[in-house]
Amino acid sequence: MSAPTPRHTPETRSRILDAAEELFVEHGFEATSMRMITSQAGVNLAAINYHFGSKDALIQEVFRRRLTELNRQRLAMLDKLEADAGGAPLKPSRIVEAFFGTALVLAADTEHGGHTFMRLLGRTYTEPNAFVRQFLAEEYAEVLERFLGALYRSLPDVPREEILWRFHFMMGAMSYAIAGTDALQLFAGKFDDADPARLLPRLMSFLLGGLRAPLAEYAARPAGRRGRSAAA
Amino acid sequence: MSAPTPRHTPETRSRILDAAEELFVEHGFEATSMRMITSQAGVNLAAINYHFGSKDALIQEVFRRRLTELNRQRLAMLDKLEADAGGAPLKPSRIVEAFFGTALVLAADTEHGGHTFMRLLGRTYTEPNAFVRQFLAEEYAEVLERFLGALYRSLPDVPREEILWRFHFMMGAMSYAIAGTDALQLFAGKFDDADPARLLPRLMSFLLGGLRAPLAEYAARPAGRRGRSAAA
DNA sequence: GAATGATTCAAACGTTCGTTTTAATTGTAC
């Protein structure tokens, strides 16, 4: 009849990380206090500073533990694509799928916090907090270099500047699609079918349509071939 | 030789709003303190509570003064389109231009704070703060209703659900394009040409490409016409 | 120029924040 409650919980670290992840999504970094986190995690207030050192270090660890794995998957998928192609240029759609598909699969995982984390990540791309931006930039440096390089080789006739912009737009559409779907109430009550599993084909179709759109022309530029397509 | 400094500044309100707008973009709502705002505006700390009542009310006013005008322009442009068409359905591209073009024009205005505000607005679509979301939803209700209705009539064969999703994606691409360009350092040093004036054609081309993309098919659904286009 | 209402000012309010400190408790090896 003794209480089955475990006296010693070595998973204190992960309980803090899980609680922080949820609360950061719900309230943001600044509005989430250490006391809110430790309270939800069921641990002592001082545990955060003991295990992580500071609140900022905790924020970093919340991202690091998931982002490292996500970017590893992305790179592995790109490696496989390039290996299978054997030197031939990749189809742009394959590259886009490798980058955004992995993220969307993670976002569709509502069981193990993947959905929660992707909502957080999507919002954080525009996070004003300086050290968070710095940290994200470092985590993304290699992945961005690899995928942009692959796209450049895949679309040799499209100016790199334009590829860069369109990749930027695609990241925006994805981030917002994930972060904004249930966060913002702009479209409240309008979505009958917000199934995360269906988000992938919907978004992928949109992204590829945007990537393949005719390049914009400027009045200031010498008018070349009008409306040539960016991606086959 | 007397100091030309004006003793009484009736523009205290607008100085506070301008300072708040800039600081909110740079640091976010929570990380921007009343003391930072009043200090940058050169006014007394108590001035915010005197003129606006509270920090939350100030945040609302920062959005209201610009958003009301932006949405007025959007509706006026849609009114004109519908008047010129005389009952005929509008081209989807015109509707999209009316909604996103006005926002991008404002975002290109670096002289009068329009660019600053649009960066702030773009980030705020995913803002966790509850009352900000609520306020934004109210400000956008009429405009969204009108533009979505126009798109529904313009694309009668496309399921409304899909139009809704694509509008959602388009808002994401735009928000991120504006909010993330200089906020996030992910693409730091990669953009040679970040001219806001060129953002409009670049983004518009991408958005229309996404809107016109073939609709996604699901394995679970009965395979109808494959890859029919969403917008002409 | 005195009276009035609007605005600005310096100072303080109580609360909450992230962090630190010190003691108690735990699991592990002797």
Next chain:
DNA sequence: GTACAATTAAAACGAACGTTTGAATCATTC
């Protein structure tokens, strides 16, 4: 069981937060 290091616990720290107060200053009207 005792020693030891790791972890948890309770309490307090100074700093910063949004807000309020009451007096001083302003522009305006008689």
